[in-house]
Amino acid sequence: MQFAVKSGSPEKQRSACVVAGVFESRRLSAAAKALDEASGGHLSALLRRGDMEGRAGQALMLHGVPQLLADRVLLIGCGKEREFDERAYRRSIDLMTDQLNDSGATEAVCYLTELPVKGRDLHWCVQDAARQITHRLYRFDDYKSKAEAPRRPVKRLTFAVPSRRDLASGEQAARTGQAVAEGMNLARTLGNTPPNVCYPEYLAEQGRLLAEQYPVIETEVLDVAQMTELGMHSLLAVGRGSEREPRLIVMQYRGGKPNEKPIALVGKGITFDSGGISLKPGAGMDEMKFDMCGSASVFGTLKTCAELELPLNVVAVVAAAENMPDGRATRPGDIVTTMAGKTVEILNTDAEGRLVLCDALTYVERFEPEAVVDIATLTGACVIALGNHAHGLLGNHSPLINELLGAGKASGDRAWELPLWDEYQDQLKSNFADLANIGGREAGTITAACFLSRFAGKFHWAHLDIAGTAWLSGANKGATGRPVPLLSQFLIQRAER
Structure with a gap:
């Protein structure tokens, strides 16, 4: 897996997939809100229709969202915002990894790293995400006669950070997380x-x-x-x-x-x-x-x-x-x-x-x-x-x-x-x-x-x-x-x- 770090608005990302979080009850994260506004309320309309509540463990993959440059938008349910701690964050990262690896999108931009995690800063969020994703994608099938592999596994993931000032710290965090x-x-x-x-x-x-x-x-x-x-x-x-x-x-x-x-x-x-x-x-x-x-x-x-x-x-x-x-x-x-x-x-x-x-x-x-x-x-x-x-x-x-x-x-x-x-x-x-x-x-x-x-x-x-x-x-x-x-x-x- 290749990791990168960048700053920029989610609606301007030209990517196979942009990932954003949704809290209960249908509360859009900052990145999801930006995507919603750029698409003329497309995301919020789907949520009001009942496609997603934002509960932990929920995921919604959207294709061809209007006015967006990304091919797909992946919404990850994060549960209650006031209870979003490191354990909930890791579950969200795991869910995103599984969804991306089964989606056919070989690269994506992740805005989950900008979510407010109790007691943790941005550096921790990027480092832990890189570690968790690499750990999640591990397979041990050396002794199976026929190994099962994803059809088109995700190969490159970009972590979003709020500003250019955060790039150097984010890159070091991603490197550390992957090394661990x-x-x-x-x-x-x-x-x-x-x-x-x-x-x-x-x-x-x-x-x-x-x-x-x-x-x-x-x-x-x-x-x-x-x-x-x-x-x-x-x-x-x-x-x-x-x-x-x-x-x-x-x-x-x-x-x-x-x-x-x-x-x-x-x-x-x-x-x-x-x-x-x-x-x-x-x-x-x-x-x-x-x-x-x-x-x-x-x-x-x-x-x-x-x-x-x-x-x-x-x-x-x-x-x-x-x-x-x-x-x-x-x-x-x-x-x-x-x-x-x-x-x-x-x-x-x-x-x-x-x-x-x-x-x-x-x-x-x-x-x-x-x-x-x-x-x-x-x-x-x-x-x-x-x-x-x-x-x-x-x-x-x-x-x-x-x-x-x-x-x-x-x-x-x-x-x-x-x-x-x-x-x-x-x-x-x-x-x-x-x-x-x-x-x-x-x-x-x-x-x-x-x-x-x-x-x-x-x-x-x-x-x-x-x-x-x-x-x-x-x-x-x-x-x-x-x-x-x-x-x-x-x-x-x-x-x-």
Whole structure:
């Protein structure tokens, strides 16, 4: 999709389609009113006739409207004007995208970006629209023998801004929105790829491809021998039962000054999680290919950084393994030594994400990061606590936590902070090792973060549990691309600072 930004009156647009909003009850937006006046009241006459009320979800495509240069006019129902918030705005953008993609109009001019959205400015409206449209048009049909495609898909969309003074800001907003969406779509594609294709070495190859595509990225891949030499026995224990060997993928984005400390992103990359010897139930196990969505979001965020040429340094580390049961697999009761030298009693092999992440967190110490954020589909308990709307967020540095919360609000990709109190650490006590890898049924999300915190004492650290947000089940099953928007906004704000 190509995006452009322009200012100008809607009635003067020579386009395949002009898009404007209508609120309840038949209240024309400013752009729709201008179109109506230029057409001699044609639009308002149709609305009075009952063709449209302006309710959310309604759309009306008009052809050959008198006195207009555009071939078509698409009216989008926006609901009640006083309730038109960011959620309603996104629904309107989604509806417009679907209607245009099915209309035969390969280009259009959109005036929805000029609508008054509660608490948001024009820059946000353009950026969010570009992101939402790119996200909406995503299709994953790589493994279908016959892919379904729109007859004449929309290829170019122009966002309207009120004046020429808004052009530069609007163009930057459209570029940012599209870059974030492309990062999300990369994360979605990696998440949706079947586990017989997407295994640790496949993820490593994606890291190499990013380095080929963007010279500002450098990728190094550590194999089993190298990880063994480093003492990463916790990470290696997770992959022992699989024929697909683990990998540690290290990608460095160098957009900042050479001596500037990097931000580190650490992603859980379990390409398939059977649970190991602590085998999961069969129902829904196919969705355990999404257990690498934390790493997918790291790849996606790094792509967004490169597209936007953000002036900062980022280290992205992916701990990739496949958790399978066989005669070599790690058993409940085994004790392993982490890269940090701590010993862990593995009471449940299905609590494997923290085992790969702890060694990755120790590894990033060598980069002396300014801050570290790990991202993982870590606990089912987080799904119970927060559903599929908010990421769980915990950490050891309040300013970093507040930054991430703010980035979530700004991007609409929200997180919710959970406590990380010392009292919860007692649940990880082990009779035989320094700590156990599970802390019982109570507060499972928190005790998982407590485990990780034992390996994050040398830097400012935050943990995003995305178990409920990384993918959807049911009829719309697939990876969501979250939390790429939150992470991208976090890095954009860091770069602006």
